[in-house]
Amino acid sequence: MTERKNPAQKEFNKTLVQKTMALFSSKQPHPIKIKLSNVHKSFGKKVVLDGLDLDIRKGESLVIIGGSGTGKSVTLKSILGLLTPEEGSITVDGVEVVNASTKVHEQVNAQIGMLFQGAALFDSMTVWENVAFGLIQGHKMKKKEAKKIALEKMAQVGLTADVGDLYPADLSGGMKKRVGLARAIATHPEIIFFDEPTTGLDPIMSDVINDLIVDSVKKLGATAVTITHDMTSARKIADRIAMLYKGKIIWIGTVKEIEKTKNPYVVQFINGSAQGPIQMAVKADD
Amino acid sequence: MEFISLLGRVFIHFLRASGQLGIFTVKAIYNCFTPPFYFKKIAEQLIEIGFYSLPVVALTTFFAGAVIALQTYTGFARFSAEGAVAMVVLIAVTRELAPVMAGLMVAGRIGAAMAAELGTMRVTEQIDALSTLSTNPFKYLISPRILAGIVMMPVLVLIGDVIGICGGYIIGVYKLDFNASSYLVNTWNFMEPMDVISGLVKASVFGFIITLLGCYNGYNSKGGAQGVGSATTNAVVSASILILIFNYILTEIFFNS
Numbered sequence A: 001m002t003e004r005k006n007p008a009q010k011e012f013n014k015t016l017v018q019k020t021m022a023l024f025s026s027k028q029p030h031p032i033k034i035k036l037s038n039v040h041k042s043f044g045k046k047v048v049l050d051g052l053d054l055d056i057r058k059g060e061s062l063v064i065i066g067g068s069g070t071g072k073s074v075t076l077k078s079i080l081g082l083l084t085p086e087e088g089s090i091t092v093d094g095v096e097v098v099n100a101s102t103k104v105h106e107q108v109n110a111q112i113g114m115l116f117q118g119a120a121l122f123d124s125m126t127v128w129e130n131v132a133f134g135l136i137q138g139h140k141m142k143k144k145e146a147k148k149i150a151l152e153k154m155a156q157v158g159l160t161a162d163v164g165d166l167y168p169a170d171l172s173g174g175m176k177k178r179v180g181l182a183r184a185i186a187t188h189p190e191i192i193f194f195d196e197p198t199t200g201l202d203p204i205m206s207d208v209i210n211d212l213i214v215d216s217v218k219k220l221g222a223t224a225v226t227i228t229h230d231m232t233s234a235r236k237i238a239d240r241i242a243m244l245y246k247g248k249i250i251w252i253g254t255v256k257e258i259e260k261t262k263n264p265y266v267v268q269f270i271n272g273s274a275q276g277p278i279q280m281a282v283k284a285d286d
Numbered sequence B: 001m002e003f004i005s006l007l008g009r010v011f012i013h014f015l016r017a018s019g020q021l022g023i024f025t026v027k028a029i030y031n032c033f034t035p036p037f038y039f040k041k042i043a044e045q046l047i048e049i050g051f052y053s054l055p056v057v058a059l060t061t062f063f064a065g066a067v068i069a070l071q072t073y074t075g076f077a078r079f080s081a082e083g084a085v086a087m088v089v090l091i092a093v094t095r096e097l098a099p100v101m102a103g104l105m106v107a108g109r110i111g112a113a114m115a116a117e118l119g120t121m122r123v124t125e126q127i128d129a130l131s132t133l134s135t136n137p138f139k140y141l142i143s144p145r146i147l148a149g150i151v152m153m154p155v156l157v158l159i160g161d162v163i164g165i166c167g168g169y170i171i172g173v174y175k176l177d178f179n180a181s182s183y184l185v186n187t188w189n190f191m192e193p194m195d196v197i198s199g200l201v202k203a204s205v206f207g208f209i210i211t212l213l214g215c216y217n218g219y220n221s222k223g224g225a226q227g228v229g230s231a232t233t234n235a236v237v238s239a240s241i242l243i244l245i246f247n248y249i250l251t252e253i254f255f256n257s
C-alpha cells in the first residue's frame, strides 16, 4: 500500500465524491447553474428584455435562437455584468450579479469564458498573446507555458502556429472568430458563452467548431450557452434550445421536441419563412 | 418659456456629466492605490508620455524662452530696464511657460491618443473582453496612464525649464549682446526654489487632468468611428480648458497668500 495515489486517481475520486454529494444534496435532477428571473432591460425608450425568465442547468449545452436585434447578446452581457438590467435577478451558482460589486463580478466572471460576436480581440497584442491573456493575467501562468497552451488551443480551432505571431488586424473575419473562441476556452472555464461561433465560417470549419463546443461540454463538463442563427449547428450542439422573442423566452425544449413543436413562432423561425406570426419590420414607419 | 426649458436641460446635462466625471475620478484614484499593479503597463506609459513627448516640449519651451527674452528686452527698453531680461525669462519660464506649454502640448499629443485608443477599445468591446479575462479594466488601462501622467509631467517640465532658459540665454547673448557669464550669474542669483517647485506641482496636476480626461472620454465613448472622434476632441478641449483654469487657481494659491 502506498500512501500516495496518482493524480488521475485522486481526481477521479474527487469527482466521484462530488457527484455523489450532488446526487444527495440536490432535490432537483438538474442543478441550476445560471438563473434569470424577470429580467428587464431597456435602452432609452426601446425595451429589449421584457421580463425574461431562463434557467440554465449545470453541464448542459443551451442554444438561444431568435431574430436579429431581439436581445440575445444583451442577455449574455447582463449575466457578465457588462450591462445592468433595470429590474429582475440573475444568479450564477446562487450568487446575485445584478447591481453586484466589482469584486463579485470579478469572482463570477473568473469562471466564465466569452466569445464576443465581434471577437473583441486586443489589437495591440499578437494572436497568441490574445489567447494566452487569461492564463497569464488570471492564472498567473509563466509566459512560456501559457504560449504552449495557447498554441494547442489555436490548433484545436484549426489555426497553425505561424498565425500566432500575427496581429488581429492581419486576420480574416473567420480567423478572428476562431482566435476569440480559442481565447474563451483557454482557461477551461466552467461556463462558456459563444455569441455566434460559426457565423462567417465555411461549412467544414463550422462543423469543426461544433465538435469543439460539444467536446467542451461533454468531455470537460462545462456549461455552455451558444447564440446562433445556424440551425444545423444548433441541432448538433444543443441539449436544449430556447427561443427569444419580444424580450421573453417563448419556447424552450430539446432538439427532438423542436422538430415536433407546433409553436408557430418556432416553426416559422426554424423553417426560415417570411410568412408567419413573426413580422419583420421591412417597411419604414410613417 | 422655450428658452428656460432649454436652459434647464443644459443645466441638468451639466450636472449629470460632472457627477459622472466625479465618480470616475474617485474610482480611478482608488484603483491607482490598490493591487494588482501592472508595472509593465506603467513603464510603457512612462515611456510613451515622457520620452516621446520630449521633442515637442523641448521645441515649444525653447522658443517660448527665446521670445520672452526678445519681448522683455524691447519692452523694457522703454524703462531702460533691459538688465531684468534674465530674471524675467527665469520667472516666466519656470512659473508659467514651461508647465502651461508642456501641458497643452501633452494634452494634444497624449490626451488625444488615450481617448482614441480607449475609445476604439470600448466600441470594439475590447474593454468588455478584459473583464471576462480576470482583468479589471480600470487597473489595467486607466491607473497606469494616470500614474504615468502624474509622475512624468514634472520631469518633462523640469527639462522644459532648462531648455526654456537656454532659449532665453541664446537670444540674450547672441542677439542682444549681453555678457554671457553675467547673464548666467543673474539667472542663478534670482532663482528661488518656489519658482521651480510651483511649476512642477502645476505640471503634476496638469498630468493628472490630461490623463484623466483622456481616459474618461475614451472609456465612455459610444457609437463607432464618430463617437471615438468626438471623444478625442472632447478630451483635448476639456483638458486644455481645465489646464488654464487650474493654472490660475494654483498660481493664486502659491503666490497670492
Ligand SMILES: Nc1ncnc2c1ncn2[C@@H]1O[C@H](COP(=O)(O)OP(=O)(O)OP(=O)(O)O)[C@@H](O)[C@H]1O
Binding pocket: A043, A048, A066, A067, A068, A069, A070, A071, A072, A073, A074, A075, A117
Ligand atoms: N449598448 C447599447 N446601447 C443601445 N442599444 C443597444 C445596446 N446594445 C444593444 N442595444 C439594442 O438592443 C437590441 C438587442 O441587441 P442585441 O445585440 O442583444 O441583439 P441580438 O439579439 O444579439 O441580435 P443579432 O442576432 O443581430 O446579434 C438592439 O435593438 C440594439 O439596438
Ligand SMILES: [Mg+2]
Binding pocket: A072, A073, A074, A117, A195
Ligand atoms: Mg448579437
